[in-house]
Amino acid sequence: MTRPHVRVGARKSDLARTQAEWIAARLEELGATTEFVGVVTTGDTDRRHLTEIGGTGIFATAVRSELLEGTIDVAVHSLKDLPVDPAPGLVVAAIPAREDPRDVLVGRHLDELRSGMRIGTGSPRRVVQLAHLLAERGLEIEIVPIRGNVGTRIDLARRGEVDAVVLASAGLRRLGILTGHEDRTILAGLAAESIPVRDVLPAAGQAALACEVAQTADPELMALMAALDDLPTRLAVTAERRFLGTMEAGCLAPVGAHATVGEGLDLTLRAVAGQMIRSTSSSDAGTPLTLVEGDAPAPDGESPADAVGRAADLGDRLARTMVLRHPAETA
């Protein structure tokens, strides 16, 4: 029998390529041969701020077209960058076990932050939660909009253009920049500290990968995908993404959502929504944050498909609670 050959496509950034290579390595362990196909996306060529380019899925769209055209067999995405609405003709066939879902402050440890410092982040979700956290600690810190890939953002802190930046732990770990399990550490010569999820909730799907294939993919490829799928991760991200979907919030909305999966696949979901901040100082953090939390215990003898349904219902239910409690526009 010949080994299946899988063309694995992703964006061309270092992180996207590393993630695709990780998936390719898993597929090779399962007996496949693989090749990497790099795809250039609008998000990579347009230097404007992401909130200005607008639209969701600017990173995913180009990679998805390659799938639909049949030039690649599997698209590897960061799940948090993948629009919640399914793409016609495509299916997320595998969600492997998630990495550390937390954000990391790079440049200063949390207790080294002082009024007058500047923190760089382009994410509205991070802005609203950091502003709130810093104001609570009596700090007046300017939050500066930045963007760029992981290396570019770390360099801003290294060169002192900002005192610290905020990055996803998962990206840093996948790139091998962050290692070890201490919450406070040194990374590439800079202070770094993982921010507890109770202080800054991650983006829905953060730290998880999504392997997307054509609905018409052959059974052999589908079997490989099934072997990569991790049910606890799928349940957690299903709850988080359904929350986002029901809120009608995109990946650029100031919304965080994080689900944990306990013994026997019991689920807990916590989510936060802020309001679009126009000012960028943490002293003006009068913007209300609304927090909601809910759980969905697993019944005995539940099938995996029913568990996914339960996760989706939890996300849906919590989003409805959020919409009732949260005052104004969140998108």
Ligand SMILES: NCc1[nH]cc(CCC(=O)O)c1CC(=O)O
């Ligand atoms: N927004 C871009 C992006 N998309 C996925 C990751 C990293 C890892 C992940 O969440 O899977 C990052 C970088 C970051 O937010 O620092």
